[in-house]
Amino acid sequence: MIRILDIAFKDLLQLMRDFKTFMFLLLMPILFTFLFGYAFGGFGGNSDSRLPVGYLSQDNHWVTDSLHDLFSESDLISLRENVFLSPADLEQQVANGDLAAAIIVPHGYGRDVLKNRTDLRLIVIADTSSTAWTSVEAELLRITSRLDGAVRTATIIERIDSERMPFHYAFEKTLDAWNDPPIAVTETKSPAVAKVSDSGAALAHTAPGMILQFAIAGLLTAAQIIVTERKTRTLQRLLTTSTRRIDVALGHFLAIFLLLFTQFAILIVFGQVILKVDYFRVPEATVLVAVSAALCISALGLLIGFAAQSEEQAITFSLIPMFVFSGLGGAWVPLEVTGATFHAIGHVSPVAWGMDGFENIVARGLGFESVLLPSAALLGYALLFFSLAVWRLYASEEK
Amino acid sequence: MENLPAIEVLSLHKAFGENRAVQGVSFEVGQGEIFSLLGPNGAGKTTTISMLSCLLRPDDGDARIMGHSIRSDGNGVKSALGVVPQDIALYEDLTARENLSFWGKMYGLRGSALKKRVDEVLDIIGLRERANERVGKYSGGMKRRVNIGVALLHKPKVIYMDEPTVGIDPQSRRNILDSVVALKDQGMTVLYTTHYMEEAQELSDQIGIMDHGQMIANGTHDELVKLVGGQTRIDLTVNAEPQRILGAWQSVEGVEQASVEDEKISLLVADSNLVLPHLFEAATRQSMRITSVDIREPNLEAVFLHLTGRALRD
Numbered sequence: 001m002i003r004i005l006d007i008a009f010k011d012l013l014q015l016m017r018d019f020k021t022f023m024f025l026l027l028m029p030i031l032f033t034f035l036f037g038y039a040f041g042g043f044g045g046n047s048d049s050r051l052p053v054g055y056l057s058q059d060n061h062w063v064t065d066s067l068h069d070l071f072s073e074s075d076l077i078s079l080r081e082n083v084f085l086s087p088a089d090l091e092q093q094v095a096n097g098d099l100a101a102a103i104i105v106p107h108g109y110g111r112d113v114l115k116n117r118t119d120l121r122l123i124v125i126a127d128t129s130s131t132a133w134t135s136v137e138a139e140l141l142r143i144t145s146r147l148d149g150a151v152r153t154a155t156i157i158e159r160i161d162s163e164r165m166p167f168h169y170a171f172e173k174t175l176d177a178w179n180d181p182p183i184a185v186t187e188t189k190s191p192a193v194a195k196v197s198d199s200g201a202a203l204a205h206t207a208p209g210m211i212l213q214f215a216i217a218g219l220l221t222a223a224q225i226i227v228t229e230r231k232t233r234t235l236q237r238l239l240t241t242s243t244r245r246i247d248v249a250l251g252h253f254l255a256i257f258l259l260l261f262t263q264f265a266i267l268i269v270f271g272q273v274i275l276k277v278d279y280f281r282v283p284e285a286t287v288l289v290a291v292s293a294a295l296c297i298s299a300l301g302l303l304i305g306f307a308a309q310s311e312e313q314a315i316t317f318s319l320i321p322m323f324v325f326s327g328l329g330g331a332w333v334p335l336e337v338t339g340a341t342f343h344a345i346g347h348v349s350p351v352a353w354g355m356d357g358f359e360n361i362v363a364r365g366l367g368f369e370s371v372l373l374p375s376a377a378l379l380g381y382a383l384l385f386f387s388l389a390v391w392r393l394y395a396s397e398e399k
Numbered sequence: 400m401e402n403l404p405a406i407e408v409l410s411l412h413k414a415f416g417e418n419r420a421v422q423g424v425s426f427e428v429g430q431g432e433i434f435s436l437l438g439p440n441g442a443g444k445t446t447t448i449s450m451l452s453c454l455l456r457p458d459d460g461d462a463r464i465m466g467h468s469i470r471s472d473g474n475g476v477k478s479a480l481g482v483v484p485q486d487i488a489l490y491e492d493l494t495a496r497e498n499l500s501f502w503g504k505m506y507g508l509r510g511s512a513l514k515k516r517v518d519e520v521l522d523i524i525g526l527r528e529r530a531n532e533r534v535g536k537y538s539g540g541m542k543r544r545v546n547i548g549v550a551l552l553h554k555p556k557v558i559y560m561d562e563p564t565v566g567i568d569p570q571s572r573r574n575i576l577d578s579v580v581a582l583k584d585q586g587m588t589v590l591y592t593t594h595y596m597e598e599a600q601e602l603s604d605q606i607g608i609m610d611h612g613q614m615i616a617n618g619t620h621d622e623l624v625k626l627v628g629g630q631t632r633i634d635l636t637v638n639a640e641p642q643r644i645l646g647a648w649q650s651v652e653g654v655e656q657a658s659v660e661d662e663k664i665s666l667l668v669a670d671s672n673l674v675l676p677h678l679f680e681a682a683t684r685q686s687m688r689i690t691s692v693d694i695r696e697p698n699l700e701a702v703f704l705h706l707t708g709r710a711l712r713d
Contacts, residue, residue: 006504014492229490237488237549240452241505242477 003243007251008258011225015259020221029214029267033207033275050078051132054090054102054125061110063151066175070143071103077139087123094125101126101136113151150174204278207271208358209331212293212351215260216325219301220318222256226305227314230396249302249390256298264290277362285371289357292378296350299385306392325349334359353377403466405430405557405588406451410460413446420446422612423460428590428605430556433583435599436592437699438609439709444592445485447609448559451590452482465556478507481550483560487542488549491535495526495545498534499552506553516552524548524578540571547578557588564598576602596699608703615706624697627705630655630667633675634693637664637682647681658708667705 055071057064071079080099090102104123112120124140126133154170229235238248268286271277279286300321308314326332329351335343346352357374360366406428413421421443428434436444449455451462453473461468467475489498499517508516521527524544529537534545543563550558560579564572579602582589593599599606600620608616608623616623637644641659648666649657653674656667668674671694682689695701703709 003505006501010490010493010497010501013497014490017492232488233484233486234488234490236449236454237482237484237502238505239454240477240480240482241502242474242507243505 003247004251004254007243007248008254011222011252011255012258014225015221015255018221024214024218024221028217029210029263030270032214033203033210033267033271050074050076051100051136052080052098053077053136054085054093054099055079055081055105056085056087056090056102057105058107059105059109061108061114063110063113063147064105065110066150066171067105067110067143067147070147070175074139074143076135077101087125091125094127100130100132101140103140113148116152116155146175203271203275204363205334205355205359207267207275207277208355208362209326211264211267211271211358212297212329212354213322213326213331215263215293215297216300216322216351217318218260218263219256219297219304219321220315222252222259222301223305223308223314223318224311226252226302227308227311230306231310245393246390249306249386249393252305253298253302253386253389256301257294260294260298260301261290264294279358279362281365282361282368282371285361285368286358288368288375289354289361289371289378292375292382293350293354293357296354296378296382296385299382299389300350303385303389303392306389306396325351328352330355347377350378350381353381403430404428404463405432406434406462406464406590408447408451408460408462411447411450411457411462412459413450413455413457420612421450421457424609424612424614425460426605426607426614426617428588430588431583431586432604433579433589433591433602435603435606436590436609437594437596437599437606437703438592439594442594442609443612444609445561446612448482448561448590448592451476452480452559453477478553479555480557480559481553481555483547483550483558483563485561485563485565487539487546489534489542489545492533494531494533495521495537495548496530498545499548502549503552508553516554520548520551523551538571539567540574543567543571543575544578547575551582555587557590558582559590559592561592562594563591564593564595596703600699606699608699608706610703610707616702620699623699623702627667627697627701628669629697630669630701630705631671631697632695632701632704633666633668633671633678634691634695635664635666635678635689636662636691638688638690639685644682644685644687647685648678651677651681653677656705656708658704660709665704667701 053071055068057068068079071077077100085093087102087104090099090104093099094102102125104125106120106123109120109122122140122144124137126136150171153174154167157165157170158167226235229238235248239245268279268290272279301318304314304317304321308317326349328346329335329349330346331351335346335352335355353374357371357378360370360374364370404427406426408424408426411421411424412419424443424447426434436447438444446455450457451464451469453469453476457469461470463469464476465479467479469476490501493501496517499520500513503513503517518527521530524547526541526544526548529541534542537545547560547563550560563575567575576598579589579591589602591599591602603620605617605619606623607614616626641662641664645657645659645664648654648664651674653669654666655669658665666674666678675692679689
């Protein structure tokens, strides 16, 4: 065990003396996070990651005002109002993907609701095949049901005791009561939020993407240490001491893991504090995903180090997974927007599982349970890569 | 333990696919001796050393290092020996002191014992003053010294040195040869591989000559030279195609063997004084001129030529 620590410490000492490590460890991922974040959404907007929904009211009734207030308070949808836009304009914006949906409140809607009539209904424009629509539809139903329920409740109460509980008072109280419901409901954000052109959502995707991509890129330096060790026969010399091959593998693995985990920790804190990507919303989930991803990528680094015969091969072997795994795994473009087939194929890449884990926390607002499957997948890949690396070490040194 | 051979090699075999790298090599080295394995590149020296270091498992045969079997007691073997590889097997990003400390830990040294031994080894290799410089900034000779120093850290009884003088300047080479003799004086057994016959001749108590994976001769320098029957080697060049004169010279009385390598004709003769005039006469008859003559008294190169028909450097 002590030899494993000795080898890991030696590796870290070597890595820290290499400027390339610092470049790949910190500077490049921070730079690219900004670059991709800007490309996807810029930094000028607010950090609202709710689904954008166009809103056009043609009704001046006070019930319609209450409906507007309910929509405005939604955690899931964000109203985009522009009095200069026509229904046709809204339809175009939905078609362009600029809006997840659009709501048009027809003239007389408030009056009909009050009279418990259903002649007039809300007009909703949406692409019903999109995943965003599912979320918007549920939110619309929830809010309109709440409004309708408040009207009905207030009507009944007014009939019973109109002096002490006039309609308006009962209506307001009923709506307020929904703010403190007897059950708590966790709402999930639609994956389509990634399409939204605002900086918060963009960074919620690009920040984890860059962390994972540059973790793989950083393998280059770590793998080169292993390649050089074998090329200069230092590895062979190690094996003439009583150090076992598995100790050598574990020592290198530990060093790469510590390096990557440090990189993850720094970039997560950077993302939280500077970019306002909410990694700390479920900190234990973030730690689990970071540890699993670091273990997986460290094992990949070990495999590259033992498989490559030269520095040139190490560069190639590091760049290929960086581009293939990152591209395929959705580090650059969210897999949700690529269609079901590519989404499924993308999950061949461990990066896709890492992205799922991080995005479940920072973009989809899910809890600890949501990262268990991605973490298990990452740990599975870690085991596979580590086993192949050890096999490669034993096989190559017997030649 | 005192009468035990330091190294006892018993019919080692190792093949890599069709390539039979080592074929039945056996030899024995007494404690405190320097044994040189001499042979051209590809002769099987490094493969033999690798098996003796427990890096490669032999296909057949065994060897014992200070009584420890390479087949069944790898840890015993490793604790008894220090290995100086042909390459500079060091971490160039680390200083000499950091390298020695790391390797000392790999040999099981810890704490104050490690620190003390690192200082001792730095003194032995003469680099105490520059111990905190990165090895990557050292000259080739200094790196070689650290390379040797690493193998001394755990005070092994046996040291393997695999062609430690390859590619270094004459002064560094001299230092290394002196250090090998110094190790012997301290009672260590040294197994030294080289393809420089002068080194083997200068250092060794015993010499083993390997070729094509086999030990083709083994003994002291004098014993080996006797194998060529006291023959002298004459290397000549002529102003024409060497093959034209080769037949004529082979038939000269006193010429026992003739070969051509790199435009140079090598002859093994019983007495150079008697043979040389006949060589000049034969050349004149063929209208050729001899452009250089190099007479070499019997040595290991001649032994190798005698045994294999090829020069050692090939």
